[in-house]
């Protein structure tokens with residue numbers, strides 16, 4: 496019987512349960528997927544933590560926005576952005592709700608062919624962080640010759656943003672704790688330690704000045720240093736500091752209050768991200784995997800806010 500991870504209450508990872516539930520038939524335009532891996536993101540625990548409300552009517556909550564797997568059934572007319580969806584196709588599922596499952600039924604439009612160069616866990620972890628980073632770069636207009644400050648460069652979104660900005664010809668400075676600095680250098684970034692004195696360290700590392708600042712962490716420090724160093728506030732983007740964005744006059748993107756969801760930009764980015772990853776030009780770093788049944792342990796890890804790259808769940 497297929498397994499599904501649900502939150503049965505609002506709270507910490509202890510509210511997660513694994514239940515047996517059939518995925519059902521693939522209807523017109525839909526496909527059934529045998530899931531090989533599910534990507535883990537901070538939003539996955541935030542939605543049952545109470546951070547976005549605690550309406551009992553919404554329980555139980557299914558978890559997970561991205562996965563990878565094999566098409567086991569295709570309903571009439573099932574097609575994705577790359578064309579018809581066929582049984583046996585190896586696919587990335589994004590965006591879905593309830594990706595923490597061994598089987599899924601999803602609209603064909605949520606399916607992108609899996610690049611052969613990625614394993615299942617990497618494929619499951621490419622899209623949510625990839626489209627977010629892509630949107631941040633579009634919103635801030637990152638291009639050749641820009642100097643870009645990325646706050647949180649070694650996180651899930653940060654690693655994508657660093658690689659995409661370097662590929663666009665930007666000079667990239669990225670903040671992380673010192674243990675991650677060699678890794679950031681490998682990605683082509685100039686690492687800078689976050690914490691007291693950050694603005695001065697950035698000035699020293701980039702005497703030419705900062706054109707773009709991407710806050711991928713949401714701390715006051717990241718917002719304050721961005722405001723101090725980047726003169727053009729329309730080129731400061733946050734994906735997490737929604738409460739401060741309006742009064743600071745900077746751009747907020749994604750699903751937070753007052754933020755630009757950028758749905759079209761993000762949807763359109765999926766094929767390009769898959770192409771870049773397939774060509775080896777965009778790497779996905781999966782640093783931890785857990786069995787699907789141990790989703791709570793994966794959440795205890797990501798809640799720390801100090802994991803590097805991506806975590807995947809394996810059914």
Ligand SMILES: NC(=O)c1ccc[n+]([C@@H]2O[C@H](COP(=O)([O-])OP(=O)(O)OC[C@H]3O[C@@H](n4cnc5c(N)ncnc54)[C@H](OP(=O)(O)O)[C@@H]3O)[C@@H](O)[C@H]2O)c1
Nearest residue numbers: 537538627647649650651652671672689734748749800801
């Ligand atoms: N708006 C959107 O569309 C959108 C989309 C995706 C994610 N998000 C949100 O964006 C945030 C980041 O997501 P993610 O997937 O990248 O998370 P993540 O992978 O959990 O980020 C962890 C990274 O954050 C770094 N970090 C922790 N504290 C920091 C600080 N004070 N200054 C600088 N870096 C720090 C850590 O570096 P060290 O280990 O070196 O400390 C680690 O590399 C989350 O709040 C998430 O919910 C928003």
